[in-house]
Amino acid sequence: MKLFFQIGEYFALMYRVFSKPEKMSVYWRQIIFEINSIGIGSLAIVAIISVFMGGVITIQAAFGLTGPLVPLFAVGYTTRESMLLEFCPTIVSLILAGKVGSNIASEIGSMRVTEQIDALEIMGVNSASYLILPKIVAAILINPFLIALSMFLGVFGGYVMGTAAGACTSYEYIYGIQAFFEPWKLKYSFTKVVVFAYLITSVASYYGYYTSGGAIEVGKSSTKAVVITSVLILIFNLILTQLFLAH
Amino acid sequence: MIEIKNISKSFGDRKVVDDVSFTFLPGKTNLIIGESGCGKTTILKLMVGLHILDKGEILYSGQNFPALNVKDKQEIRKEIGMLFQGGALFDSQTVEENVRFPLDMFTDMNKEEKDERVNFCLSRVKLEGRNNLYPAELSGGMKKRAALARAIANNPKYLFCDEPNSGLDPKTSIVIDDLIHDITQEYNITTIIITHDMNSVLEIGENVMFIYKGKNYWTGTKNEILKADNKELYNFIFASEFMQQVFKAATKS
Numbered sequence: 378m379k380l381f382f383q384i385g386e387y388f389a390l391m392y393r394v395f396s397k398p399e400k401m402s403v404y405w406r407q408i409i410f411e412i413n414s415i416g417i418g419s420l421a422i423v424a425i426i427s428v429f430m431g432g433v434i435t436i437q438a439a440f441g442l443t444g445p446l447v448p449l450f451a452v453g454y455t456t457r458e459s460m461l462l463e464f465c466p467t468i469v470s471l472i473l474a475g476k477v478g479s480n481i482a483s484e485i486g487s488m489r490v491t492e493q494i495d496a497l498e499i500m501g502v503n504s505a506s507y508l509i510l511p512k513i514v515a516a517i518l519i520n521p522f523l524i525a526l527s528m529f530l531g532v533f534g535g536y537v538m539g540t541a542a543g544a545c546t547s548y549e550y551i552y553g554i555q556a557f558f559e560p561w562k563l564k565y566s567f568t569k570v571v572v573f574a575y576l577i578t579s580v581a582s583y584y585g586y587y588t589s590g591g592a593i594e595v596g597k598s599s600t601k602a603v604v605i606t607s608v609l610i611l612i613f614n615l616i617l618t619q620l621f622l623a624h
Numbered sequence: 625m626i627e628i629k630n631i632s633k634s635f636g637d638r639k640v641v642d643d644v645s646f647t648f649l650p651g652k653t654n655l656i657i658g659e660s661g662c663g664k665t666t667i668l669k670l671m672v673g674l675h676i677l678d679k680g681e682i683l684y685s686g687q688n689f690p691a692l693n694v695k696d697k698q699e700i701r702k703e704i705g706m707l708f709q710g711g712a713l714f715d716s717q718t719v720e721e722n723v724r725f726p727l728d729m730f731t732d733m734n735k736e737e738k739d740e741r742v743n744f745c746l747s748r749v750k751l752e753g754r755n756n757l758y759p760a761e762l763s764g765g766m767k768k769r770a771a772l773a774r775a776i777a778n779n780p781k782y783l784f785c786d787e788p789n790s791g792l793d794p795k796t797s798i799v800i801d802d803l804i805h806d807i808t809q810e811y812n813i814t815t816i817i818i819t820h821d822m823n824s825v826l827e828i829g830e831n832v833m834f835i836y837k838g839k840n841y842w843t844g845t846k847n848e849i850l851k852a853d854n855k856e857l858y859n860f861i862f863a864s865e866f867m868q869q870v871f872k873a874a875t876k877s
Contacts, residue, residue, distance in 0.1 A: 491712060
């Protein structure tokens with residue numbers, strides 16, 4: 378029963394979030410602020426993880442793909458496919474669920490327990506929309522750029538570490554990352570990114586918004602937000618993969 | 625003017641507010657007093673719509689607030705300023721941004737007009753030059769004053785103050801009380817203050833309601849309160865030895 382109650386509460390909150398903003402100029406300012414906070418603030422972690430994971434995938438691919446029938450460019454091809462289809466959209470989104478999701482839940486949760494949300498409501502501001510809508514819009518706008526950067530850095534990391542470790546030659550790797558490229562796979566990846574961006578921000582905001590109590594409850598909300606968002610990302614990953622890739 | 629008529633509220637089996645009626649007058653500091661946990665803050669939260677009434681009416685200049693639709697409620701809320709117990713300043717914004725916030729949201733003022741209004745409000749609460757400080761950099765009294773500046777920024781018709789003196793030293797308490805009292809008279813605001821600070825009651829209690837166990841037990845003014853023939857009110861006022869001695873000394877002289 379509690380699950381159905383929470384689902385209903387979540388959709389009721391989203392109804393308030395997507396109602397007409399009081400003043401667009403204030404919301405635009407908030408969106409720019411959130412783009413900086415969510416996007417620029419996550420650049421370093423996304424870049425570091427992508428480069429290293431690209432390198433590891435390349436070395437693992439070179440280690441596993443051996444044999445007279447396996448072409449040498451398969452290492453580059455495998456790295457590109459892994460990065461584009463799964464690692465960058467899904468694993469980086471899971472990492473962002475931890476970083477951005479916990480941040481959002483604890484920020485909004487703290488505002489709730491210190492009566493800042495009540496203050497907004499009493500002023501006549503739609504607090505749900507003012508606090509949550511800019512975060513959702515900002516994440517949907519900036520996350521595709523973050524993931525695009527992650528894809529580039531992942532493939533680049535694979536090139537640097539693969540060639541440095543002697544896993545493949547420069548020519549084979551570059552040939553591999555261009556081989557059999559199908560542009561629709563990018564559509565699949567970026568659709569996932571947008572859906573995951575929405576999940577990360579809306580679910581974390583929901584848990585923050587309905588926090589009650591004190592510091593301990595803020596911490597619990599933050600943890601719940603990360604766990605539930607991660608599970609939802611995995612479920613939606615499966616659904617979207619089935620929708621896009623199943624023939 | 626705000627009238628509350630027969631309002632009640634229960635949380636589970638516990639009745640927190642029981643059939644309370646009162647009229648809050650404009651241009652006066654209207655006080656709700658009572659022991660901790662007697663239902664004062666619940667009454668205030670019912671009045672601003674943060675809790676939902678079980679029964680009764682809350683009339684803002686004749687309009688029954690709980691019965692209004694969301695849009696009309698928001699219109700009334702734009703005329704409300706509220707000073708929370710902890711200030712409830714937005715942590716991520718400076719003092720100036722906090723005070724400017726209602727102006728950004730609800731007015732079409734240009735930047736110069738907003739700057740002027742913000743500086744006026746800050747000077748009114750004696751916080752000139754503190755524009756760029758963050759709430760974390762302010763003392764308790766300064767936070768209350770900054771929150772008061774935000775509450776009055778948009779010229780409210782109604783001002784709610786939830787224990788404005790809690791956690792403050794007596795001197796700063798008097799400064800806050802006097803500020804609220806002066807602003808109330810100057811702009812003819814209907815001000816409702818929740819307090820259990822007897823100094824405040826005797827300083828600025830122009831229209832007082834005493835709440836005991838969720839009920840309205842006594843109403844009157846600061847001049848009537850010491851002579852009131854009400855056992856619960858007497859026990860509340862003279863709970864401290866100090867107040868008893870002050871009263872004895874005053875009646876002797």
